[in-house]
Ligand SMILES: Cc1ncc(C[n+]2csc(CCOP(=O)(O)OP(=O)(O)O)c2C)c(N)n1
Ligand code: SF4
């Protein structure tokens with residue numbers, strides 16, 4: 001421009017995203033639903049890490065919990081029941097630049113979407129998976145879910161569920177190439193926040209099971225644990241979830257657990273004493289990532305592509 | 319090269335003076351063996367070499383349903399049919415002129431399939447005459463007697479004996495020897511054959527290449543010395559550069575040439591080989607083949623990539639299509655571009671996994687719940703298998719939704735030469751747009767006339783929206799008011815009408831008006847047109863109309879139908895036959911295109927369809943047309 005030095009640049013004010021930049025439509029979950037707490041934690045993590053909203057994608061399936069993307073002001077993909085993970089993996093396959101968070105429910109992930117859950121853990125693409133586990137099908141009005149405890153009543157099992165419940169953490173820890181497996185609770189915001197943040201920072205598939213209260217259908221399930229912290233076991237380690245001391249102090253039961261110790265993580269996960277372990281069971285930053293493979297050739301330009309097609313075509317010349 | 323010793327104990331010793339030379343405009347050759355004996359490779363190479371010499375060809379694989387079926391069983395027949403001609407060949411034709419059979423039992427499967435006629439020249443492996451097992455020897459002798467009764471011209475050929483001079487495992491070498499024999503009687507250029515062998519076997523090492531070269535030469539020389547038949551198929555040269563490939567390779571190349579980023583699939587016959595081919599070359603064009611945990615994940619993965627602005631396709635067959643249908647509904651609802659190639663096989667259920675059928679038209683059209691209008695194209699030739707993927711990619715992006723390309727098992731494995739495409743940059747998907755999005759423009763900014771809208775891509779600031787499969791309005795917010803759903807449905811449906819408006823009226827083959835019009839789609843093109851030509855040679859006032867767009871249909875059909883007394887479709891799918899028990903005009907279920915045409919035009923379109931698991935030969939169509947014309951008059 002006339003009169004300006006060649007190397008002149010307009011001084012841009014650094015972009016700062018505030019909480020409102022992540023807040024979408026008004027959340028329509030029941031009052032007191034644990035999903036509200038998860039939403040505000042995700043929004044705070046996004047703000048604190050200054051994730052650009054246009055580069056953040058929330059992918060979900062179908063369920064109360066899967067309404068999540070609508071309440072964020074980022075990109076979102078509210079797809080099919082059980083199928084969030086394949087979609088998220090597909091997005092990730094060619095977009096290393098996006099932040100991808102999957103929100104799924106216990107029915108969505110552990111029943112109809114089980115195959116995808118297992119294989120997504122194997123693929124270990126860089127995505128954060130939040131399993132909002134309320135031990136029930138909320139949206140469809142209280143049917144037994146895979147994580148519903150045996151003998152719990154639901155509309156499909158009014159005399160109590162016959163099934164032995166499934167432990168999503170043990171299952172995930174049993175899948176080869178799992179790289180980040182954690183558990184937290186919706187009613188402890190600092191722990192929830194730190195866990196989501198650590199999950200986001202991990203490069204690979206971070207699987208976080210969040211015990212989520214559903215006051216509408218299963219209000220009694222986590223009520224005890226909420227009242228009495230001795231029904232939880234806090235896993236601590238410098239490599240684990242970084243909980244402030246003030247928060248840690250409130251937990252009567254604590255255990256030092258090195259998240260690189262898979263077997264110990266499995267043992268803690270499979271305890272059947274009615275106590276919920278929270279924290280990081282396992283982390284392996286070295287696990288193979290499928291997105292390293294799928295993002296091959298991203299920078300290739302049209303002339304290189306045309307050359308490749310021509311070369312392939314010439315092999316068929318008569 | 320080592321010259322094989324010539325044995326003189328063989329049936330018809332000849333010298334060049336007594337050659338039985340014939341010039342033919344077209345010929346049909348089959349090679350059949352037990353599965354695993356390589357008749358398919360032999361046939362493919364013969365086809366490729368013939369194409370390279372300038373002949374028109376069309377090949378069809380003869381496929382057993384199992385990988386290792388029992389030996390010497392008619393159910394296990396594996397091989398290839400090659401129809402070669404002076405001019406371009408458009409279909410597999412009727413009965414074979416020449417057959418090479420590695421045992422008499424596999425030949426029976428071809429006889430049962432109506433592939434032979436009196437006078438067919440059969441070269442039959444003679445080793446079974448001296449088999450250690452008595453039953454085998456007897457079966458062979460019985461078959462010889464039977465073949466005589468059926469008036470085939472059988473020449474016994476000591477394939478195994480001759481092959482043993484060059485390889486310890488004649489079961490693996492006979493196919494090359496047989497190729498040599500064919501090349502001798504059709505006077506193929508041995509240099510070209512050598513070139514194909516080197517190309518095919520180089521990866522397996524030098525000694526494999528040399529053995530195969532020696533076997534081809536041995537078969538070639540043996541035939542020159544011992545057989546008097548020579549068939550000349552003159553070449554009407556095409557000046558243009560040509561390529562020859564099968565339909566699945568063409569689909570794979572089409573995906574590459576359209577600039578696809580991702581092909582996400584789950585293995586299923588007969589679609590898989592398209593992904594096999596693509597996996598071998600895709601990375602060179604910067605693409606990736608994702609093998610998902612199932613078909614649902616495959617289409618979900620592709621849609622994820624597409625939502626994120628990358629171009630994606632998924633390739634499947636009937637049962638896989640069924641699993642994908644919920645996601646296809648989402649792609650329609652949330653307007654996500656996607657190319658879906660459906661390589662049709664026999665259905666329903668597992669059906670005829672390796673065999674052709676045109677049974678998935680209605681499943682693609684109506685397979686998703688609710689109203690889910692989508693674009694459907696059907697390739698008629700291998701050339702179109704290539705070009706339609708490129709067209710589909712563009713349409714998917716322009717009309718913002720899934721586009722289905724139907725091919726079938728016949729196209730997938732058949733080979734045909736076509737003009738070498740000149741790759742154009744405009745075929746490639748443009749790089750994704752990451753510029754700022756005008757945040758006053760909603761994510762479904764439907765043009766009120768056409769329903770067409772542009773979509774924001776993650777990364778575009780100002781375009782943030784939540785894609786949803788729930789009913790939604792322009793803003794992609796869940797629609798709680800009743801009017802929104804009505805309007806959104808109209809917008810999505812309107813796009814098809816807009817596309818139909820930009821299509822040309824399809825061209826008739828044959829008479830422009832007359833007694834009978836055949837309407838067809840997919841790989842039946844060549845056979846239908848050949849049948850029409852034969853009937854027209856005898857003065858029949860008939861024509862055919864081959865449709866490429868099935869949703870929306872090409873325009874002007876009703877006007878064309880009005881010029882013919884009778885309209886019928888010819889299809890390879892099921893329809894009830896009038897006159898069978900309980901089947902009346904009101905109970906009768908029509909073939910799939912016929913139903914769509916009846917629905918669309920209100921014309922009383924009749925149909926003739928068959929599900930033999932193989933292409934319908936032109937002769938069968940011709941016979942049906944003549945029958946219909948006769949009952950008409
Ligand atoms: C294919 C399909 N089957 C069934 C449903 C019905 N459905 C919607 S949500 C849901 C269960 C939701 O439970 P969960 O995943 O635990 O989520 P929550 O509502 O508890 O958060 C079911 C069965 C559906 N939408 N799609
Ligand atoms: S039903 Fe349960 S899970 Fe669903 S919104 Fe209400 S409280 Fe939350």
Ligand SMILES: [Mg+2]
Pocket residue numbers: 063105106107132133134135136137138145
């Ligand atoms: Mg639930």
